[in-house]
Amino acid sequence: MIPYQWRALNDQVPGADASYCMHNFKAAAAQNASKATQGKRFVPPTYTFRGFNALPEDPAHPDPDKFYGFVFQDTDFSKWIEAVGYSLAHHPDAELEATADDAIDIVCAAQLDNGYLDTYYILNGMDRHFTNLKDHHELYCLGHLIEGAVAYYQGTGKSKLLKAACRFADYVACRFGTEEGKLDGYPGHEIAEMALVKLAEVTGEKKYFDLAVYFVRQRGQEPLYFEREDRARVAAEGWGYQPNANDPKPYAYYQAHEPVINQHEAVGHAVRAVYFYAGVADVARLTDDPDLLSAVRKLWRNIVDKKLYITGGIGATRHGEAFSYDYDLPNDLAYSETCAAIALAFFARRMLEIEPKSEYGDVMETALYNTVLSGMALDGKSFFYVNPLEVRPETAHHRDENFSHVKTVRQKWFGCACCPPNIARLVESVQEYAYTLADDGNTLFTHLYMSGSVGCELAGVPVTLSMEAGLPWSGAGRAALHFSSESCDKPEQGRIAGDAATATLAFRLPAWAGGEEAAAAVKVDGEAANRITREIHEGYLYLTGEWRDGDAVVFDFPMPVHMVATNPRVCENVGKVAFVRGPITFAAEGHDNGDLLQNLVVDTTAVGADCSGVKAVPFDFVAGAKGVDERGTGEVEAVTRPMVKLEVPALRVAVERETADDAPADAPRTPLYSAYKPAAVTSVTATLIPYFAWANRGESEMRVWLNAR
Amino acid sequence: MIPYQWRALNDQVPGADASYCMHNFKAAAAQNASKATQGKRFVPPTYTFRGFNALPEDPAHPDPDKFYGFVFQDTDFSKWIEAVGYSLAHHPDAELEATADDAIDIVCAAQLDNGYLDTYYILNGMDRHFTNLKDHHELYCLGHLIEGAVAYYQGTGKSKLLKAACRFADYVACRFGTEEGKLDGYPGHEIAEMALVKLAEVTGEKKYFDLAVYFVRQRGQEPLYFEREDRARVAAEGWGYQPNANDPKPYAYYQAHEPVINQHEAVGHAVRAVYFYAGVADVARLTDDPDLLSAVRKLWRNIVDKKLYITGGIGATRHGEAFSYDYDLPNDLAYSETCAAIALAFFARRMLEIEPKSEYGDVMETALYNTVLSGMALDGKSFFYVNPLEVRPETAHHRDENFSHVKTVRQKWFGCACCPPNIARLVESVQEYAYTLADDGNTLFTHLYMSGSVGCELAGVPVTLSMEAGLPWSGAGRAALHFSSESCDKPEQGRIAGDAATATLAFRLPAWAGGEEAAAAVKVDGEAANRITREIHEGYLYLTGEWRDGDAVVFDFPMPVHMVATNPRVCENVGKVAFVRGPITFAAEGHDNGDLLQNLVVDTTAVGADCSGVKAVPFDFVAGAKGVDERGTGEVEAVTRPMVKLEVPALRVAVERETADDAPADAPRTPLYSAYKPAAVTSVTATLIPYFAWANRGESEMRVWLNAR
Structure with missing residues (x-):
């Protein structure tokens, strides 16, 4: 995926929308070299009808001096370099590293002397920078730059990009604040909050944390900054958004309608919102502020209790890519952006750092295994931005405007390409979601069960936890502890085999396995069990005592x-059921069940209260599909992946033959309405595949929620 | 309703959108008087963001010389005068007639010397008239002017407006056609086709019929006129719609993508489409052209078999106010414009004139009693443009953009006010839908059973058919034949009591009464039965023989x-049922059943296959509601109407209490997802009211299709 995305950033993927990301950095670097930036007056780029996306008149010949793409196009690079950083940490690749270093040279050459780095204003005119925080994404670009720089530094030890990010952050810190002469604003699109916390941790510089705290606390304070900014724009330029009396919360889209400590409903653009809540959680944890802690807990509850799809998706409405109102979770109209599910994983992980409760892990796991993975084809080369729970290809064939946001097959790239590189950076750093270390360094939490190993210093001793796990298809596995620094952050400490440590290994007890009842499925192996005490708290099993090299924990979570x-x-789901097994949400596709999936009805009696009527069958999922258009949209390579499918007892409602439109008017016809009688049904076996794997075999209908009887 | 609408046309309804209709005619008349029209170059009016609606900068002070409103604003008058004409025919009202005559004087004063009469071009510049037939509604204005003029002439005998309409039609006839030097175009929004047929019938002038035939046949001929017009506009003005390869049928919206004889799917803007099909049906009937007859039969079948709501509504999608694809009939997203249901009645009536089949009458009756009536509040003073089959007020409260076209209460008027005056003209002329006379004059058809009397010349003898009917609440009634010209078109013939006529009275056997089986419910009263033969054909009972003064037909249609x-x-309705009784479709409202109507589940077993478990209960429906905003939107006067409601055995799915958003995060909560178990239900009696009466008691949820078990 990473080399593919690099080609995309350089506009080299045939048939895909151009990114112009590296184009812009090169143009800014060239302008910097010629000192042409100074005194350049702002001229907005020429936007196309598609909104904020500036495209060249002749796509084959973009002007080398001009800015193209969205205002946040720089972040394509930042997300990509972040994924590269994570990847290089575990899979050294000299060629990729050289490519990345070259890219970093270009990006750093684009940075202004004062540290500012956003090619949109550098190329279009710096006199207007920081005058439209609400809509233009300068501080969002800062945030992503920091995240990318930190990851690359941690993956390679190289600090050039990290220093550039610090210089941009320093510039922002000297321009923003409540002090006289500073701008008392904050990001229009959040992410800088959590990025600055990360930067402070990596550099040890408290000033970056202070800036994060400022952004979190200042947001939504009266008089609203964005409203002042809007009014100033109207006064100066004669245009701009003017809040009116009909919109009671015009800045809720930005979570900037009131201070976060007063917010208890998740509102507005879902990615912005949950990036923000993740940043608030960071600040709440590190400041231990009870109001902030209360706010993030309430916002979490609102999402989980009223605004969460069973796929871990959030942000139900296309309109503003936003959270809808409580319990409004349409399946077919859903937006459920890939990036929003990623944001939910960010938020959940930070809540786990505040307080380890298994619910946070459960939701994080659901988001990762379902909507995040659904965002990408099994061959890693095409992507969904939108992840509905019910799709009928005929909506696309008939150009149904109600569903124009819904793609029935994955796309190669997007002009607004937030999702693909966001998946890349998350997949490459998924270990950070699997494990956390408690602040006192004595407890290592396992949140997700994934094969691999994690190194850390546990109770002052370098250890490696080697995990073998059958997730997501089986709940069995083994976690072995070795006293070794091989996978540790501090290799200089060397191997300390034979040591012992008094510490705690804590394991999440997944809700899908029965929650706290699943503790019985986790055992300390062999005689070590005598040294270890067991305690359950908030859905985690704490195994505490003297751990020795080679000790192991075996688990065999039931996965019914x-x-x-x-x-x-929830209006739409009355009378419907969905199936989950372990962390996987399942879906019916037309490929396996025929189309008109509304007529596939789950036989709940045959399924049984304990689902004993359902068979979970391991099988090889064979992906591979032709493109549905000349750009190869929806094309998936023939790859095979072991998975589990469900065979569910169901009924098929008989559908009479359709009367042809050009049949003679007196031909026999199938009426639209008729007297109700219990539908004629035949017993069938419904085949459900993992939701994330849908649309890997070409177009067909898909449904997560099935009618039930 | 008529006086109220006159005030609306004159912008005198407080709180309602202004019409500017009479304003425009006055401005055009004044300009005409000053000869300022000549040489005036076209300047388009200043449109607001609402599209094609030109509004004054200061609504309190419109410029007396300017055009305001939509391009088709003249038709507000035409529809109103049509309603006035029908009304005066039956209810003489000197004051109303004087008002109408004054209005006609103004309208006629606006007409140009050459007969042209459309204030949009008269006021904005005549040099561009007939250059944008596709989007500007000159020929639509012609059609409505004709319909209004004919009705006013028939209602009052006054011909001033009819002559004006003829002069406009003459001008159009001399400008349009396939001959060299003429425009080979046709209306962008159809109606002129059926209007011209009517004008030809009233005036006896074949040239108007020929123009209608030309419009019907020329539409969609290659090379497409609208495409040529678009390309010419792009060439001349540098802008305009440019059809592209992605849109396979760019002119299907206008039913102008191919000749009508090749069309077999109802497509595009629903009102345009079905007005057109009605015109095609007129021409097909009068020319007996087999290709045209086949076309209208197929288009009818497509609508009835695949695109018709159970409420008689058509045009499922808001996008283009259009027909959606086959079987796409969403309940909540529905558009189902009031005018489209009116159009369906027009089409059905014309199909009945081609061939009396009861299905045409059934569909016409369904449209009239449900969606058309739903378009108006019971007090006649507020209106629905859109008639969904499922409404949740929370979509409006939360400004859900997916449903921004759906109003939860009726509006006082609309800037695009096609529907209210369209209802007025239809309600005032409903008798024309109830009865038709066969071409040979020997058969009088009764399609709808409505109390009242109809006069005509049957088999050469002036008769009156006096109908007493209990519809829509009971199927009983009596139709008495009197030999008299009292209600006849030719009063000069005087009374001819005592005569007899050998003729046929034909009665529709409604599907809701059992179709042809319902013939047993129709009896010739008394000894006359001996003189009358009975024959059933295509759902009509033909009673033929020697009819004498005072003979009567009694009927008692079962109304189960x-x-x-x-x-x-139809994706949405699987597992759902709806209830109808007679011509009435029923709906559940939150007022009677509580909200969260998705949890009201019909108990089909208790209902029984013969619906014996359902009680039909006569009751007095009490309307009356406060307005939901300061404009009084949704306000309904306290009026009482006798109706029938249904009491249906049902189940209520238990809904747990909602967790408050500001509850402490550790408060007990109701989860979003949980293990399936058969829902806890309580037996309840669902109360269903006639669909047309919904939203007469203020905001609440409404559903036609109910979940069923």
């Missing part, structure tokens, strides 16, 4: 199939 | 409750 119903306040 | 299911190709 669950037939799930929705709170009846 | 029907529980209806939908063809399972």
